[in-house]
Ligand SMILES: Cc1cc2nc3c(=O)[nH]c(=O)nc-3n(C[C@H](O)[C@H](O)[C@H](O)COP(=O)(O)OP(=O)(O)OC[C@H]3O[C@@H](n4cnc5c(N)ncnc54)[C@H](O)[C@@H]3O)c2cc1C
């Protein structure tokens with residue numbers, strides 16, 4: 015061991031939300047006492063809701079990046095329902111809801127209107143759940159990408175239709191049980207060989223910016239939203255937001271679950287520009303997928319009296335594929 | 350409110366909806382007791398002073414440290430730092446180098462001339478302290494801070510006790526020792542050197558003292574009955590070490606046999622080596638059974654000190670001794686084997702432990718002595734009201750840090766006793782065990798090692814063996830602390846709450862829960878790195 019070690023070491027580095035040892039400009043948006051709290055208290059999301067957290071993280075960062083000149087269009091889903099039951103709203107930004115499947119189109123319209131009015135500094139985000147994004151809103155979304163409309167679309171992926179009682183979506187992972195997947199039999203839960211990974215499809219549109227993130231890596235999430243706002247044209251960020259209700263996890267485990275998804279390789283965290291992969295967030299302490307699956311009731315059938323060894327191995331193979339494809343073991347995590 | 354076109358709801362109007370009513374349990378902030386603090390014999394708030402050091406505010410760190418222990422620079426050299434053996438960081442990579450940061454702070458204080466502030470008011474009470482060793486001087490410091498007039502009387506010519514006349518200067522340079530002693534004198538403590546107290550009650554009466562703290566240490570070297578010829582030179586370790594401080598260095602010859610296996614034996618042997626002699630330690634048990642710390646044995650071996658384990662001295666002559674080999678029986682005790690060996694030896698130094706000279710206590714009523722040490726109560730008071738004692742002369746582990754801790758504890762009780770009250774220590778917080786931490790959030794950072802003096806100079810000079818950390822290394826080392834059980838303002842709770850129910854109060858002021866909106870999900874508790882929040886059941 016050398017006796018000279020890096021001086022620039024800040025105890026928790028950038029792992030924590032804030033760090034009193036960092037210069038103010040190096041701290042996160044969430045650490046700021048003046049953060050917007052775009053999604054304010056009093057909303058009706060469940061205890062420990064990852065989507066409520068992810069939305070505040072993302073929209074506060076976007077507000078910060080745009081000098082608070084921001085409008086949001088919101089698809090139907092938990093985020094809309096828990097935030098805005100008439101006559102109350104938790105939103106502290108101009109916000110509009112119209113339908114389940116057309117958030118991307120509404121945002122395109124908003125962006126066009128701002129252009130016509132000459133308000134170049136007013137930026138537009140669209141946001142929705144995985145159902146609203148990967149299924150019913152997919153046509154509008156692909157159109158928005160294809161036209162390269164000046165919108166940042168954020169998908170809060172909790173891997174099912176949560177607001178209507180946990181139905182399967184095309185983002186539900188194989189073997190996860192939902193209200194509409196096989197309850198019993200040899201292979202309960204969502205089938206293997208179905209579903210889609212929209213970030214990859216967004217990349218195929220060769221839009222300026224595509225990224226994935228989780229609520230467990232705040233600094234990474236904020237950096238990506240900020241970067242997205244530095245581009246004009248269509249941008250897409252896909253955020254993994256654990257749902258205690260739909261996943262059957264303890265309310266205090268929301269961030270831990272997101273961390274495990276990333277550390278097992280189940281959810282690859284990366285960014286791409288104009289269709290090309292630019293960087294991936296390296297796994298820091300790799301874990302087998304069991305660590306991620308076991309705490310979730312939606313996977314409980316894999317861990318019965320005779321554990322579903324083969325199914326778990328198939329899920330592990332998917333994680334291994336992610337690790338290979340996105341280079342998740344590339345290097346040691348930075349300080 | 351008049352709303353613009355197409356705007357139907359007020360921003361943030363959900364604040365009317367108090368979701369706190371959903372809660373069945375609630376998060377509360379707390380301070381847990383870091384294991385290091387819990388272990389420190391001087392009761393230092395280690396996590397607390399590291400917190401200041403982490404931000405580079407070394408003076409605040411030193412002031413915080415010296416609330417409990419005035420001797421940071423001494424501690425950073427001679428303390429056996431048991432705190433590090435329980436440091437939670439050990440379970441991640443290696444314990445925080447608490448002792449090396451402490452030394453850095455102590456040295457920084459000396460370099461920058463930081464001093465203690467004398468008390469703002471005088472109590473009017475007079476306390477006599479007997480012995481200017483670590484225990485006596487610690488008591489003097491704390492008593493003075495509490496406003497009492499303190500006089501320290503010591504039999505010797507210098508302050509420091511065994512830290513000067515026992516611990517060799519290659520481990521504790523005398524300028525460091527003097528600086529930390531003088532700083533206490535500068536607070537207005539009277540120190541009378543070359544003033545042996547022969548009878549404590551007489552001295553108290555003569556000086557009209559209201560109370561006394563005795564810390565005379567243990568200075569009488571234990572003897573062993575070794576059949577020896579008239580010409581054999583047999584001396585005791587403490588006198589050898591003490592004479593190192595005077596003009597006349599001890600004359601021990603070339604081959605010096607040191608008898609014993611404790612730290613004193615090791616210190617004498619290393620001293621002999623530095624004077625050009627050839628020391629050989631003879632000890633009747635094995636290395637793992639030796640009371641000396643293993644790192645000290647290791648350093649001695651590196652310097653070329655020879656050690657004969659499992660051997661006793663049977664007979665000493667003018668230039669040689671006879672040792673008998675021992676063997677461990679099945680209970681692990683050494684037993685004679687009848688096998689003998691002759692060793693060249695110009696002198697034999699006995700390092701077999703020390704006894705307390707209790708002469709000054711003759712005729713004091715109420716006093717209880719057992720196994721050669723003075724019994725004290727939980728308040729450090731002897732059986733005689735108003736006479737307190739601590740350090741090596743009372744039943745406890747014998748080291749500098751314990752002695753310093755006794756001095757502090759006694760000072761608090763003396764202070765209360767002088768006011769006719771009794772002192773109760775505040776209740777201890779619950780322990781911050783490793784399981785309470787979320788270690789994901791800490792950067793990987795291996796321990797910084799302290800430089801060691803090169804071996805040639807270690808064998809031939811009395812220069813300090815172990816070096817200190819420089820500023821950047823000390824800062825790095827401080828920042829390895831996990832802040833176990835105590836909020837270090839990482840903003841995690843403020844960030845991770847899905848309900849914005851954490852109020853950030855600003856730098857140094859920590860956080861508060863907004864129970865109007867906290868739903869009790871417990872994410873903050875799970876994601877607090879240092880375990881400073883806990884869930885409590887809500888009364889329904
Ligand atoms: C060789 C050696 C090495 C050691 N190394 C370490 C070490 O590395 N780390 C560690 O933690 N501990 C070490 N120790 C132990 C440590 O030095 C003692 O535990 C500690 O000094 C005890 O402090 P004290 O205040 O009780 O007594 P002392 O330090 O012994 O001080 C007692 C003082 O009282 C004075 N005195 C005695 N009788 C009278 C009287 N009648 N009137 C007036 N004054 C009197 C003495 O002159 C002396 O100054 C070592 C001990 C020895 C012998």
Ligand SMILES: Cc1ncc(C[n+]2csc(CCOP(=O)(O)OP(=O)(O)O)c2C)c(N)n1
Pocket residue numbers: 065090091092093113114115142143144145146147172174175176177178183
């Ligand atoms: C056209 C249409 N079909 C069905 C619904 C009912 N509906 C409302 S929210 C929702 C599910 C939302 O799922 P997702 O987009 O994943 O968001 P989440 O609630 O999981 O955040 C459904 C099916 C609707 N509002 N509109």
Ligand code: SF4
Pocket residue numbers: 058059060061062063064065066092093096172176177256257258259260
């Ligand atoms: S169902 Fe899931 S996504 Fe919806 S509010 Fe509850 S935790 Fe959040």
Ligand code: SF4
Pocket residue numbers: 383384385386395396399435436437438444445447829830831832833
């Ligand atoms: S990490 Fe810090 S607070 Fe925790 S035991 Fe170690 S030194 Fe003490």
Ligand SMILES: [Mg+2]
Pocket residue numbers: 143144145170171172173174175176
């Ligand atoms: Mg969903």
